[in-house]
Amino acid sequence: MKGSALRIYAVLAKEFTQLRRERITYAMILLMPIIQLLLFGYAINTDPRHLPAAVLAHDHSGMANAVVVAMERTAYVDIRYLPRSEAELDRLIRRGDVLLAVTIPPDFTRRLLKGDGAQILAEIDASDPLSAAGVIGAVSALPGEALKRELVGPLAEPGDRQAAPFEVVVHRLYNPENLTAYNIVPGLLGVILSMTLVMMTAMAVTRETERGTMESLLATPATPVEIMVGKLAPYVLVGLIQTIVVLMMARILFGVPMARTAAGWFALASGVFLFIVGNLSLGYLISTVARSQLQAMQMSIFYMLPSIFLSGFAFPFYGLPHWARMIGEAIPITHFLRIVRGALLKGQVIADMGPDIIALMLFLLVIGSIAIARSRTTLD
Known part of the structure; x- marks a missing residue:
């Protein structure tokens, strides 16, 4: 009996030691329900005012x-x-x-x-x-x-x-028949791109770090910028393919209107490209922080919560309190939803999307710069 208790104590001590090492994982576990409680309790409102x-x-x-x-x-x-x-x-x-x-x-x-x-x-x-x-x-x-x-x-x-x-x-x-699909389906494009590209990039780069291949890459003459561009470029093509598939299905299955002019398509393409590269840069940044694929996945999911609830996708943006709208304005999907809905439903062009295009550019610049700076010390 005494020997069994000692063995249990040894396993218990080992778990607490592991807990100290995996602080990010357990912080996510504790923060996730708190964030959900705050979002649903204070921020979500299906009856928008003002x-x-x-x-x-x-x-x-x-x-x-x-x-x-x-x-x-x-x-x-x-x-x-x-x-x-x-x-x-x-x-x-x-x-x-x-x-x-x-x-x-x-x-x-x-x-x-x-x-x-x-x-x-x-x-x-x-x-x-x-x-x-x-x-x-x-x-x-x-x-x-x-x-x-x-x-x-x-x-x-x-x-x-x-x-x-x-x-x-x-x-x-823009939606005289009051069809919910006209609002939800274009918005799904932003959610799908965010969910897949951020998580896919974060886990792929973290997997290479775990296997040691990233260390080999950093030992080559390639600079951190060149490594980042080379790794993200294939996923840009993946994001573009996803965009084409979603838009085709939106038109064929749900009859969602498409951009009516070349200027409208150019505006939509510009927003899509900036959003894709911005999400990939965020995924790359997450990979410089995460120590394992599990942590990379958890951090990606943690990012998706405010992206869905505070962007105007699931709930009206103007139904959020002021502090929640301020957070939503800092999230790229908020601006991307305005761009894609504006191009498809309202016939907007670049001149109509100026603030949202600039917001996506700033997000890409800031997140990309931080990711490049951190990539120099990722494996130290």
């Missing part, structure tokens, strides 16, 4: 201003732009700067007071059906709430007015 909006008012009367004020009072809409032309308004919604574009016609007040079918136009970016649903509900409630204080006394019931003083004409843009 969505950006723009109002083009051709009528500046008190009645028209009351409608604008009523929109601002709702929790769903934040009026951030007051464009001066329809071209400027169209550009804002096409670029994704706003999700709601409201136009108040010049004859709004005249028709309202006469009870002659006054209308306002609400154009909604429906590329994300979940976000659009809340906005539609908010603007649809305006006729019954916006003018309660203004339409009193003789103005309350002109002769032929209908129950509602005016009508909100809703146009769903």
